[in-house]
Structure formats: structure tokens, C-alpha cells
Amino acid sequence: MRAVDALIAFVLLIAGFGNAAADESPRRVVSMNLCTDQLALYLAAPGQLVSVSYLSHDEKASVLAAQASRLPVNHGLAEEVFLLHPDLVLAGTFTSRASIEMLMRLGFRVERFDPESSLDDIRSNILRMGRLLGREAEARRMADAFDAEISSIRQDRGPRTPLGAAYYAGGLTSGLGTLVNEIITTAGWRNLAAELGIEGMGLLPLELIVMNRPDALIGNNQKEEEPSLAFQNYSHPALIAAVRAGTGVTPLPERYTVCGTPATARVIRQLVDQRRRLTGPAGGKS
Amino acid sequence: MTIARGYSALMIALVALVLVLMAASLVVGPATITPFEALRALFRSDGAATLVMREIRLPRTLLAVMIGGTLGICGAALQSFLRNPLADSGVLGIGATAALGAVVAIYTGLAAAFPLALPLFALVGAILSVLVVLALGGSAGTTTLILAGIAVASLASALTSLALNLSPSPYAALEIVFWLLGSLSDRSMLHVQLAAPFMILGWLLIAALGRPLDALTLGHDTAASLGFRMSRVRLLLVLGTASCVGAATAVAGSISFVGLVVPHMLRPLVGGKASRLLPASWLGGASLLLAADLAARLVSPAKDLKLGVVTALVGAPFFLALVLKSRGRLT
Numbered sequence: 001m002r003a004v005d006a007l008i009a010f011v012l013l014i015a016g017f018g019n020a021a022a023d024e025s026p027r028r029v030v031s032m033n034l035c036t037d038q039l040a041l042y043l044a045a046p047g048q049l050v051s052v053s054y055l056s057h058d059e060k061a062s063v064l065a066a067q068a069s070r071l072p073v074n075h076g077l078a079e080e081v082f083l084l085h086p087d088l089v090l091a092g093t094f095t096s097r098a099s100i101e102m103l104m105r106l107g108f109r110v111e112r113f114d115p116e117s118s119l120d121d122i123r124s125n126i127l128r129m130g131r132l133l134g135r136e137a138e139a140r141r142m143a144d145a146f147d148a149e150i151s152s153i154r155q156d157r158g159p160r161t162p163l164g165a166a167y168y169a170g171g172l173t174s175g176l177g178t179l180v181n182e183i184i185t186t187a188g189w190r191n192l193a194a195e196l197g198i199e200g201m202g203l204l205p206l207e208l209i210v211m212n213r214p215d216a217l218i219g220n221n222q223k224e225e226e227p228s229l230a231f232q233n234y235s236h237p238a239l240i241a242a243v244r245a246g247t248g249v250t251p252l253p254e255r256y257t258v259c260g261t262p263a264t265a266r267v268i269r270q271l272v273d274q275r276r277r278l279t280g281p282a283g284g285k286s
Numbered sequence: 287m288t289i290a291r292g293y294s295a296l297m298i299a300l301v302a303l304v305l306v307l308m309a310a311s312l313v314v315g316p317a318t319i320t321p322f323e324a325l326r327a328l329f330r331s332d333g334a335a336t337l338v339m340r341e342i343r344l345p346r347t348l349l350a351v352m353i354g355g356t357l358g359i360c361g362a363a364l365q366s367f368l369r370n371p372l373a374d375s376g377v378l379g380i381g382a383t384a385a386l387g388a389v390v391a392i393y394t395g396l397a398a399a400f401p402l403a404l405p406l407f408a409l410v411g412a413i414l415s416v417l418v419v420l421a422l423g424g425s426a427g428t429t430t431l432i433l434a435g436i437a438v439a440s441l442a443s444a445l446t447s448l449a450l451n452l453s454p455s456p457y458a459a460l461e462i463v464f465w466l467l468g469s470l471s472d473r474s475m476l477h478v479q480l481a482a483p484f485m486i487l488g489w490l491l492i493a494a495l496g497r498p499l500d501a502l503t504l505g506h507d508t509a510a511s512l513g514f515r516m517s518r519v520r521l522l523l524v525l526g527t528a529s530c531v532g533a534a535t536a537v538a539g540s541i542s543f544v545g546l547v548v549p550h551m552l553r554p555l556v557g558g559k560a561s562r563l564l565p566a567s568w569l570g571g572a573s574l575l576l577a578a579d580l581a582a583r584l585v586s587p588a589k590d591l592k593l594g595v596v597t598a599l600v601g602a603p604f605f606l607a608l609v610l611k612s613r614g615r616l617t
Binding site: 203206 | 315316317318319334335337338341342343457460471472474475476587589590
């Protein structure tokens with residue numbers, strides 16, 4: 001799957017190469033935030049992006065770690081960014097505030113992006129990134145492809161909507177108003193945290209999972225993680241006994257949920273497949 | 287005679303208090319189960335409610351009793367042996383070093399491969415600090431002992447934080463809070479099984495010290511002349527305290543102030559005899575920790591308030607009052 005994405009990104013890059021050198025387009029773009037890193041990697045012309053944040057090299061956090069590894073990293077510090085002489089700095093709304101304010105005082109052009117908390121946010125951030133980089137056509141194509149993918153997913157309704165409990169290390173969950181909630185509901189699941197009225201990220205008490213008997217847990221893949229207390233919850237005997245699909249956790253890798261990107265559609269597809277395994281194919285008997 | 291009768295009455299009252307608080311602890315939780323249904327589901331199989339009761343609330347309640355009892359009896363034994371009103375496993379740094387041992391066992395992955403490594407490492411950590419404290423305890427005055435305890439506790443807390451910061455897990459840094467403040471949320475029967483043997487061993491060792499500790503109230507020389515070998519008493523105390531505080535810390539983090547407060551509240555009621563103070567403090571500790579855990583759950587049900595926050599809110603003012611009261615005698 002990743003090879004296909006890389007190919008798409010590559011084709012988009014080649015296709016857009018001709019008009020990338022439009023006069024007002026920035027030539028040296030530095031991204032200081034994992035989410036802007038990825039959107040910029042998807043959309044920038046070759047050579048236009050000169051540095052990404054260090055998190056982008058981490059395969060667990062970034063869907064474009066391979067592409068990012070060809071670029072030098074920064075750690076969100078004003079000094080590093082200053083030395084790169086950017087004509088556009090991309091940053092998140094909540095990260096590295098002090099560094100960003102200093103860069104703005106020094107006269108750099110800084111554009112801040114809100115984190116994507118819905119599928120609409122992904123679309124609008126793609127389009128905004130396209131405008132900033134002078135790559136509107138590519139951005140529009142990417143956003144349209146993303147929309148088409150999402151609406152085709154939405155038409156795929158199963159015989160019933162199973163109940164999923166988003167459950168991460170330390171007992172956290174994603175409720176109303178989060179990207180994960182949209183991912184889960186778009187894939188044709190119900191999200192336990194949202195039904196319990198939890199807003200944003202919050203704690204999901206073990207007792208409530210046991211009482212509501214979800215069809216599956218949706219969360220991190222424990223096997224990839226380093227040992228820590230945070231994963232003890234997954235092996236709690238009550239949890240194992242209460243979840244209908246058994247002890248397994250349907251993986252929702254962080255790289256798809258920390259930031260919303262066009263690749264988010266891929267993880268929604270995975271949840272659709274998992275739902276089909278649980279409930280049978282669309283239009284089938286219940 | 288009247289003291290003996292008063293003592294029986296006190297013990298009955300304490301047992302009743304523990305039972306009432308256990309029942310309260312079993313019926314409070316985020317799942318909406320009525321108290322009657324909750325208690326019935328505990329004894330009869332009733333689907334999800336039984337699962338909640340037997341696998342989530344029962345282990346939590348049992349651990350609160352066991353850990354509270356541990357902290358209470360250890361506080362009483364340490365205060366009697368050291369003849370020092372400020373002694374307790376938290377103040378002397380035993381909880382902090384036990385937490386360090388547990389942290390090493392968990393974050394190296396050892397505990398996942400070999401579950402017993404967790405209580406064993408915590409026990410080794412606890413033994414080290416008890417030895418340091420007792421090495422000073424024989425000769426040094428109160429102030430030296432407390433200062434040594436504070437130094438050991440700070441060092442162990444710093445090393446715990448360092449170990450967690452160096453750990454490759456991204457969650458480790460957040461878990462510092464658990465190890466420094468303690469919590470009973472979402473523990474399971476596996477934790478009870480892991481900790482129980484070590485705790486019971488510790489209680490038995492300490493309970494065997496009742497009479498020697500009584501004799502000790504008359505002074506070291508008198509106790510020795512009565513036939514109690516102080517080196518043996520010391521060894522039992524070290525092993526007993528380390529075993530039960532180590533196991534308690536390994537499953538619930540380090541919880542402060544319970545062992546300090548409880549013996550002080552009960553001493554006037556039992557008449558100052560250590561052999562009576564020990565079981566009373568076990569019950570008192572269990573009650574206090576059950577109450578603290580209930581408060582933690584009632585005050586902020588969805589936020590997982592740490593247990594150590596509640597015990598410190600109760601215990602720290604008490605500790606200050608104690609220091610003020612004995613200020614004249616300390617220096």
C-alpha cells in the first residue's frame with residue numbers, strides 16, 4: 001500500500017513540476033510540525049521543501065517516513081529554522097509556540113495549521129497547503145480523490161453497525177469531535193466513547209467497556225510497543241472476557257490518527273474490512 | 287481489665303468499619319449498577335455486572351484493604367522499634383526505593399517475561415532502604431533518621447524518574463505520576479495473587495514482633511535482659527517490612543502518610559502496647575486507604591485522581607501538626 005502512495009505522490013510531483021516555478025511560490029519551505037510535514041511532503045514540488053520535523057522520520061508517527069528520511073530534520077527550534085533561510089515556515093497551532101513567535105518577530109513568514117479533527121479538516125488543510133505552496137491544481141486533485149474515496153466508503157453499509165471501543169494505552173479514548181471518531185463512524189461502526197458522551201480525548205473506564213460489551217477494541221498494536229504500564233489495561237481479565245471479538249485489538253496505527261492526511265482513507269478501509277469480518281458482507285443476512 | 291475490654295470493643299469497631307467501607311467500595315464505580323444488584327452480582331453469575339464486580343471492583347477493594355493494612359502495621363512496627371513518632375515506610379523512603387525496583391523490573395521488560403520479578407525487585411529495593419535506615423536508626427537521633435529517610439526517598443524518586451525518562455516507551459514519562467503517587471484503578475486479580483503471598487509473609491513476620499516490641503518500650507537494655515535478641519528482632523522487621531511494602535508498592539505505586547497517621551490515631555485508644563497497636567493499625571490502615579480510594583473515585587470519577595493525592599491531603603497537615611507538637615523534643 002505504501003508503495004502505491006509513494007507512486008501517487010511521485011506522479012503528482014512530476015505532473016506539477018512544470019508550473020511549480022511560478023514567481024510567487026515559496027522556494028525554501030521549512031515544516032516544524034508532524035502534520036504540516038506530511039501534507040507538504042504530499043504536495044511540494046521537488047526541492048521546494050528543505051526540512052521537516054524530526055518526528056516525520058518515525059515510521060510509527062508518519063505515513064511518509066520513507067520520503068521524509070531524504071530530508072534533513074529540525075527539532076522545532078528557532079535557531080535551526082533561522083539557519084535554513086526559509087521563505088515559508090509551516091507550523092502547528094499548538095506546538096513550539098515560543099520558537100514560532102520568535103521567528104515571526106524576526107520577519108519570517110509563518111503559516112500555522114490547526115490539527116485535523118475531522119475529514120473536512122483534512123480536505124481544507126490539503127487545499128490550504130496547495131495554495132501556500134503554489135500547487136493548487138495538485139491539491140485540488142488530491143482533495144477530490146480523497147472525497148471520492150470517502151464517499152465510496154460511506155456507501156458501503158453492512159447489515160449492522162458494530163460497536164467499537166477506541167482504547168489506547170493508559171485507558172484513553174477518543175470521543176466526540178475527534179478525527180478518530182469520524183474515522184470509526186465513517187467506517188460504519190458505532191464509537192462507544194461518543195455514545196457515552198465523552199468529548200475529545202478522555203479516559204474510558206474499564207467498567208463501562210465491560211458493561212457495554214463492544215464488538216471490538218480499536219487501538220494501538222501492543223506488540224510494536226516498548227514495555228510499560230500503559231498497556232496493562234489491554235490484558236485485564238475483565239476486558240478480555242467482555243469484548244466479543246476476543247482478546248485482539250483492531251489496530252488503528254497512530255500514524256493515521258495523529259494527523260489527518262490523504263492516507264487516513266486507508267485506515268478507514270481497514271476498519272471497513274474488519275467490520276465485514278464481524279458482520280458479514282454488505283446486503284448479507286444479519 | 288477495663289483496658290482489655292475497651293481493646294476488644296475497639297477491634298470489633300475497626301473490623302466493622304473495614305467491612306462497611308469494603309461494601310461501599312464495592313458499590314461505587316462508573317458503571318450504573320444499583321448497590322443491591324452489585325452485591326448480588328458478586329455472588330451469583332449475572333453476565334457483565336458479575337464481571338465488573340469480580341474482576342474490577344473486588345480486586346480493587348481487596349488491594350485497598352491489603353495495602354492499607356500493610357502500611358498501617360509497618361508504620362506501627364517502625365514507630366515502636368525506632369521509638370520515633372515520625373517513622374513510617376513513606377517518610378523513611380521504603381516506598382520510594384520499592385517503586386524504583388518495580389520500575390526497573392517493568393521497563394526493562396523483565397516483569398513481562400517473568401511476573402514474579404516485579405514484587406521481587408520491589409522487595410530488594412525496599413530491603414536496601416530499610417537497611418540504610420536501620421544502620422542509622424540504632425545510634426542516631428530522630429532528626430538524623432528522618433533526614434536520612436528524606437535523602438533516600440529523594441534519591442530513589444529521582445532515579446525512578448531518570449529510569450522512566452531513559453525508557454524507550456513514550457508512555458513511561460507519564461507513568462512517573464503513578465509510581466510517585468500511587469493508584470488502585472483497574473488493577474486485576476492477577477495483581478492480588480502476585481502481591482498476596484509477600485504481604486501475608488510480611489504481616490506474619492511483623493506480628494511475631496509484638497512481644498519483643500512491647501519489651502522494647504522499656505528500653506533496649508531491658509528488652510535484651512528479658513531474653514529478646516535485638517539482632518533477630520531487627521532482621522524480622524527488615525524482612526517483614528520490605529516484603530509487604532515491596533509487594534504493595536509493586537502493584538499500586540508508593541502511597542504516603544497512611545503508615546504515619548494511623549498508629550498515632552490509634553495509640554491513645556490501645557494504651558501504647560505495641561502488641562495491641564500492630565493489629566489495630568492493620569485495621570486502621572485498611573479503613574483509611576479504603577476511605578481515601580472511595581474519596582478519589584467520588585471526587586473526580588472520570589479523571590483517575592491518584593490515591594497519593596488524597597492520602598497526602600489528609601496526611602501532610604497531620605504530619606505538620608505532629609512536627610509542631612514535638613518540636614521541642616526533636617532538637
